[in-house]
Amino acid sequence: MKYISILCALSSTQYSLGFSSLGTSGRNINLAAVEGRGGTTDSYETSDASSKGLVSSLTGIVNLFMGESKANKHNNDPLPPAPVTPQALMKAIQEDYTVKNYLWTGDIHLPAFEPDCTFTDPTLSFTGTQKFVSNVKNLIPIVDFLTEQASKREDGTGPKSELLDISLNEDDGYVQTRWNMVGDLSRLPWKPAIDVIGRTKFWYNKIKNDDNGNAQDGYRVYFYDEEWELEAGTALLQLITPKGSIPNSNIEERK
Secondary structure, three states, rough: OHHHHHHHHHHHOOOOOOOOOOOOOOOOOOOHHHHHOOOOOOOOOOOHHHHHHHHHHHHHHHHHOOOOOHHHOOOOOOOOOOOOOOHHHHHHHHHHOOOHHHHHHOOOOOOHHHHHHHEOOEEEEEHHHOOOOOOHHHHHHHHHHHEEEEEEEOOOOOOOOEEEEEEEEEOOOEEEEEEEEEOOOOOOOOOEEEEEEEEEEEEEEEEEEEEOOOOOEEEEEEEEEEEEEHHHHHHHHHHHOOOOEEEEEEEOOOO
């Protein structure tokens, strides 16, 4: 998600749903757990309207000019089997960071997400994995050019999705991560860098795999809830200032 939000704002230099209306298809979210975040991070509910408006508008503009992804034309395809345990779901999420570098590539393990999963970060909210895939595919060429990522993938350098912590809360039904998205935007003349620490809760439900001909039940994420340890407007300022001008977190004592 941060990939989409930050880089839609970035594309303008060359990346309103409230919590009560997230469209979670009647599923129950543990409000006490969601609201017990301490006010130390910026979420979609707390971020400023101008940042949300900017990113939402730019996302629409990018998608308008780049066109609809072909992925949206396969909504009736059967879903691959979901992770069979909460622990397997957590491992899939972990590998999205450590193997797929998904904060930069947008490459998530789609069988771990409900097709109508709702995705939120401090600047953007939308529903559907197909929408996520479409947004990502439109941004990849911009990201690859501005970060020189295409030439750096083989040697392991370049933009990184650093996983700082991951935990599983089976009682409330979520996996929580803490991460650092960091990378130089070396093509821009003022040499900015994205360096933001954030936290994401992946709320999941147990689902039946019967429709796909699988005997086992599984677990899929229905609500992706991302927060940043910076105000959204401050994070976006990293795009127009030299590297190191903006800190990556407002939290002094990190857990």
